[in-house]
Amino acid sequence: MLKILIVIFLSCISFSGITGEKISEISEQYVRLVLALGEHDAAYVDAYYGPKQWALAAKENKITLGSIITASNQLIDQLQLLNADTEMSKLRFSYLKAQLSALNARALMLTGDMALDFDAQSRALYNTEAPHHKLVEFEQTLKQLDQLLPGEQSLVEKVNLFNQQFIIPKEKVAEVFDIAIAECKARTQLFVDLPDIENFKLEFVSNKPWSGYNWYKGGAFSLIQVNTEHPISISRAIDLGCHEGYPGHHTYNALLEANLVNKRGWKEFTVYPLFSPQSLIAEGSANYGIEMAFPGEQKTQFEKDKLFPIAGIDPSLAEKYHQFSLLTDKLKYTGNEVARKYLNKDINKQQAIDLLQHYSLMSQEKASQRIDFLNAYGAYVINYNWGKDMVKRWVESGKDQSQEGRWKRFSKLLSSPRLPSTLN
Numbered sequence: 239m240l241k242i243l244i245v246i247f248l249s250c251i252s253f254s255g256i257t258g259e260k261i262s263e264i265s266e267q268y269v270r271l272v273l274a275l276g277e278h279d280a281a282y283v284d285a286y287y288g289p290k291q292w293a294l295a296a297k298e299n300k301i302t303l304g305s306i307i308t309a310s311n312q313l314i315d316q317l318q319l320l321n322a323d324t325e326m327s328k329l330r331f332s333y334l335k336a337q338l339s340a341l342n343a344r345a346l347m348l349t350g351d352m353a354l355d356f357d358a359q360s361r362a363l364y365n366t367e368a369p370h371h372k373l374v375e376f377e378q379t380l381k382q383l384d385q386l387l388p389g390e391q392s393l394v395e396k397v398n399l400f401n402q403q404f405i406i407p408k409e410k411v412a413e414v415f416d417i418a419i420a421e422c423k424a425r426t427q428l429f430v431d432l433p434d435i436e437n438f439k440l441e442f443v444s445n446k447p448w449s450g451y452n453w454y455k456g457g458a459f460s461l462i463q464v465n466t467e468h469p470i471s472i473s474r475a476i477d478l479g480c481h482e483g484y485p486g487h488h489t490y491n492a493l494l495e496a497n498l499v500n501k502r503g504w505k506e507f508t509v510y511p512l513f514s515p516q517s518l519i520a521e522g523s524a525n526y527g528i529e530m531a532f533p534g535e536q537k538t539q540f541e542k543d544k545l546f547p548i549a550g551i552d553p554s555l556a557e558k559y560h561q562f563s564l565l566t567d568k569l570k571y572t573g574n575e576v577a578r579k580y581l582n583k584d585i586n587k588q589q590a591i592d593l594l595q596h597y598s599l600m601s602q603e604k605a606s607q608r609i610d611f612l613n614a615y616g617a618y619v620i621n622y623n624w625g626k627d628m629v630k631r632w633v634e635s636g637k638d639q640s641q642e643g644r645w646k647r648f649s650k651l652l653s654s655p656r657l658p659s660t661l662n
């Protein structure tokens with residue numbers, strides 16, 4: 239009996255040893271494949287801070303898309319043979335499978351052999367499909383906004399006029415952003431264990447298809463860029479401060495690095511492929527993070543008390559601005575519907591711009607910027623609103639719904655290899 243037990247025990251050790259070795263090997267091959275695909279698609283590798291020689295090898299020994307497709311299929315097959323013995327390894331294996339499957343799809347898209355419509359692209363790259371809405375469902379909200387804003391002009395004109403009262407003067411942008419980000423950080427730090435060395439640099443740029451970007455460099459450091467090409471509304475200061483910084487992208491990347499790369503040695507997290515399921519968690523948590531840091535009316539209150547005075551905005555407008563924001567927030571899925579129609583080629587560029595102006599109430603220039611974004615990033619847009627709703631649902635389905643309880647669940651999400659399909 240004892241002999242049998244010893245044999246079973248030894249075989250368990252050797253099995254988990256082999257699994258451990260195998261998964262490390264798959265993890266390294268995955269990173270190398272992401273870097274290899276990055277050589278075919280400049281936007282693909284959003285962040286990499288793993289071994290420098292791997293990046294160099296990808297550059298020097300470029301491999302074809304065909305080889306990348308074959309290799310990713312082989313790695314997926316190898317993963318199927320592994321048995322996860324803990325909750326974390328289960329999540330890790332699912333993560334690698336989903337990331338590799340998205341990498342495979344992205345490579346196929348780049349060969350031109352696979353043309354995917356909006357929803358098929360969402361499923362292939364982001365492991366989920368955003369809900370469908372009819373644009374007519376949003377008419378009621380447009381009517382309410384029309385009543386909120388007096389005047390005879392079209393609604394989009396009234397919205398643009400209204401928004402102009404909340405533009406941060408160019409010379410005040412840096413000061414407003416510094417204060418906003420510091421507040422986002424202070425609120426996040428109350429509940430999240432940030433690495434001691436974490437840090438970021440803020441830069442203002444122009445000529446980009448996005449309004450803000452976080453470039454994670456590793457070592458808990460981010461370069462955060464804010465696009466000042468178009469006028470920036472005051473509410474964007476906290477939105478971007480939370481989204482790009484705390485508890486958004488910078489925090490997410492720093493926690494993954496600290497908990498998964500440094501503590502566990504999981505190399506796959508040293509690379510972040512943009513067109514992958516990880517983006518849904520990244521964008522979703524970054525957007526939900528605004529509500530985490532500023533629940534209820536706290537954002538409006540902070541803007542009114544601290545940011546309006548610096549930007550020279552009349553604080554008595556704060557309440558109306560809040561109501562306006564609540565209504566415009568209800569229109570967030572209109573952007574997905576227009577993107578779906580445009581990317582499926584059901585409408586042309588001008589029709590898409592017209593719809594974005596009518597339903598998403600974007601100015602002409604913002605609508606054009608959105609088209610640039612869609613051309614560059616495809617179905618990526620679902621990661622913002624649908625990603626936020628998925629993250630919100632997961633965090634708010636936790637047993638403990640106190641502020642501490644929600645932050646705990648949120649931090650768990652930011653520190654573990656969870657993806658849309660494992661978000662239950």
Ligand SMILES: [Zn+2]
Binds near residue numbers: 481487520524
């Ligand atoms: Zn983002």
